[in-house]
Amino acid sequence: MKSIIKPVLVSILLFFTSVSFATEKLTLIKNANIFDGESKKLQMGMDVLVENNLIKKIGADLVAENAQVIDAQGKFLMPGLIDAHWHTTYAYTPASVLMMNTGDMSEVAIRSMKGAHETLMRGFTTVRDPGGNPFSIKKLIDSGEYPGHRILPSGPFMSQTSGHADFHNVFTENPRNTNSELSYWEKNMMAMIADGVPEVRKRTREILKYGASQIKITTGGGVSSQYDPLDVSEYSVDEIKAVVEEAKNFNTYVISHVMTDAGIRTSVEAGVMSIEHGFFASDSTLKLMKKKGAWLSPQAMFEEDMNWSSPVSARKYKQVTDAVNTLYKRARDIGVNVAFGTDQLLDASKAKQQSTLLVRMGTWFSNYEVLKMVTSDNARLLELSGPRHPYQEGPLGKIVEGAYADLLIIDGNPMEKLDVLGDPENKFKVIMKDGVIYKNTL
Template sequence: MTRTLFTGGHVFDGTGAPPQPADVVVEEGRIVAVGTGLDGDDVVDCTGSTVLPGLFDCHVHLMVNGLDPEGWRATPFSLPFFQAVHTMRATLAVGITTVRDACGADLGLQVAQQQGLIRGPRTFLSIEQLSQTGGQNDPWEPSGCLSPVFVPHPGRPDGVVDGPDQARRKVREMVRAGANVIKIATSGGVVSPRADPRAAHFGDDEVAMIVREAAAAGISVMAHAYSAEGINIAVRNGVRSIEHGYFLDDEAIDLMLDRGSWLVPTLMAGPGTLRAAAAGMSVPEHMLANAKLITEASMDSVRGAVAAGVKIAMGTDTGVTPHGQNLDELPLMAACGMTHAQVLHAATLSAARLMRLDDELGSVEPGKRADLVVIRGGIEPDGMADRVVAVYQDGELVHQRATTGG
C-alpha cells in the first residue's frame, strides 16, 4: 500500500485551529496521519504552500450558465447535460470537491461523477425547487406562455405545488428521482417573473408538511428565502438552511439562532448578475431590478447574521455567475466581518456539518477521506482561486495547475 506524504508546508485542518507547519499522510484514499516528521513512499512537496480540506459549495446550479432566458429558450434540451461536464471540471479546478446542486441536476449527473465517467465534485441533488403557483419556480409569463429554467423530464419533475397534500406528493416524487435534499422557495427571487422577492410564499402547513416528508425520507430541507417573513416561515417549521437571506431582520436572526438554522449567503449572485448585464448579456428588466435590490441589501443582512453568531456555510449560486469563479464568494464573506479562518471554516467543516458529511469530509484529520487542496501562500481569501496548485479527491490527483517552462 502506497503512502503519499504531503510535506514542507502548512496545514489548515478545518477544525478552527490556525494553519500550522505539518505533514499529511494519505493511504488508500484516507488521511492516516497528520503531524511533523512523517514519512511516505510518494512525496508531494508543499513548501511555500498551505494544505486545506477539499472545499464545499453548498449552493450551485451545474446545469445553468448565466441568467439568459432568451438563450435558455434557444438551447437544445440535451445541451446543458454536456455543458455540465465542463462546469463540473471548472468547479473542481478551484478546489471545490463537494457541491450541493440547488436544482437542475438530475440523478444521471450524480451517477456519472460517481462512476468516473466525468470528473467533478461529488454532487448532492435537490432535483427541482418546490414553489407555489406564482412563486419563484412558476414559469408562467403574462402572455400565458411557460418559460421554465429547467424543462421537466422523467428525472426532473415539475416543482409547482399548492397545499399540503400536493406538497407531500411532490416531496415523494423528488425523493424517488434521487433528491438528497429538498429545495423550496419561501419568497420570490431574481428570476421570478411574477413574484416580489420581499414577499413570503407558502403557508406554515405546506412547509411543515414538506419538512415532515423529507424527514421521513431521512433528508433535510433548504429554503430559497429573501424576505424576513419567508425566512421565518421556513425556520419555524424546521427548514435546515436558509439560502440567500438577503432581507434578514433581527426577528429572523433571533429565530435562526434559537432553532440552530444555517445561512448560506450567496453574496456574489447579485453583483455577478449586474456585471453580466454590463458586459452585454441580455438580462430581463425584472431580473436586473431584483439583482440591484439584493445587491444593496445582502451585505448588511449577512453582517448582522455574522455578528449575532448565526451558523454560516459557503454557497455561491454559481451558474447564475460563471462556473469556476466560486471562490469570489470568500472575500465577500470576509467583508461581512468573518475572519479568514472563519471564511475557510464556512467552506470546509461548517459546510460539511450542514450537509451532514462531517464524519467523512470537511477537515484534515486521520480517518477522513483525503479531499485536499494545495494553495500557494496562506489562507487569505483574495485571489485564492489563482493560487490553487493541486486538488485531490479521495487521495487521487484530479487537478493540477499547468506550469510553463522558461
C-alpha cells in the same frame, strides 16, 4: 486429505491478501503547513498519508513504501472548498437554452459536465446543489468516469403556482388545470409545481425517490423568476410543514429559497433548516434562526456583478445587493450559522466569480472565519442530510485521520492574505479529490 486442503487454503488467503495490498494506493504529502478546517493554529511542517481516498495518518517524518510522494515545500495545505449553493446544471447554461421551453437538455448536460470539471479546478471539491437535475452527472463523477466535484443534490426545486419555479407562460399556459401537461422544466426534473398539502407531499416523495440529499422549496419571490415579486411569501404553513414532515420521514431536511422576513420566519417556524438568500431578514428572525439551529446561506453579491438582461430581474437584483452588506454584519454579530454559497447562474464566463465571491467574504469575516466557513462549517451543514448524505466513508471539510482526501496545496497563506484563494489557476498547486490528484504543478 487435510494435508492437501490446508496448504491450498493458505495459498488462497495469501493470494487475496497480496491483491488487497497491491490495490492500496498511497500518496504521501511531505512538509506541509496544515489548516485542518477547524483550528486557527496551523500544524507546521507536517506530513499527510493518504490511503486510497481517505486520510490515513498525519504526523512528522512519515514513511510509506510504494507511496507517491509530494513535497509541499512548506506550502499551505487545506481541505477542499465546499460551495453550499451551486447549481450544477444552471451555472454554465445560458438563459437562452435553460429558461426557454425549446432548450436541448443534451446541451445542458454537456455544458454542466464541463462546468463541473472547471469548478473542481477552482478547488471546489464539493457542492450542495439546491435545484436542478444533476443526478446522471453526479453518477459519472462519483464513478470516476468524468472529473468534477462531489454533489449533494436537491433534485428539482419545488414551488407553488406563480412561485419561483413556475416558468409556465402567463399567456399560453395560464390558467392550468389538473390534467394539463407538465412544463418543460418539470419533464426534465429541473423544477416542480405543487399546490396544496396532498400534492406537495406527493412531489416531495417523488424528489426523494430520485435520490435527493435534501429537499428544496421556494417560500418567497426571486430575482430570476418573472411572476413573483421579491416581497411575496409563498406556500402556506401547512404546506411547508407537510414537506418538512416528508423529508424527516426520509431522515433529511428542507432548504428554502426565500428573501422576505415574513417568509423566512414562517419557513423556520415550520421546520426549514436552511434559508437560501434571506436578504431581508430582521434581527428578531435571525435570533429565531439561531435558537432553532437553522442556517443562513446568502450570497456576497454586489451591484457591479449584475448580468441580468431582463429589466424586471435587474430591478430585483439591485434591491438584493442593497441588503447584502448589513445582512452579513448582523448575522455575524447575532451568531447565526452562516454558510458560504455563490449561486452563479446562466453564464459560463461569470462562473469563475465563485472564487471572487469567496475572497469577498473577507469584507465581513476574518480570514480564519472564511476558511472555516468554506470547509468544516459547510461540511457541518451538509451533515443535516444524515443517511441521505451520499459520502459516508468519512468527514468532509477537515484534515483529520479518517477524513476524505479532498486536499489543496496553495502557494501562499490565505490565513494572512485571503486573496490567494481568488487565483486558483496560479496559486493552487495541487488539487486532490477523493485521493485522486487532478492537478500537480509542484
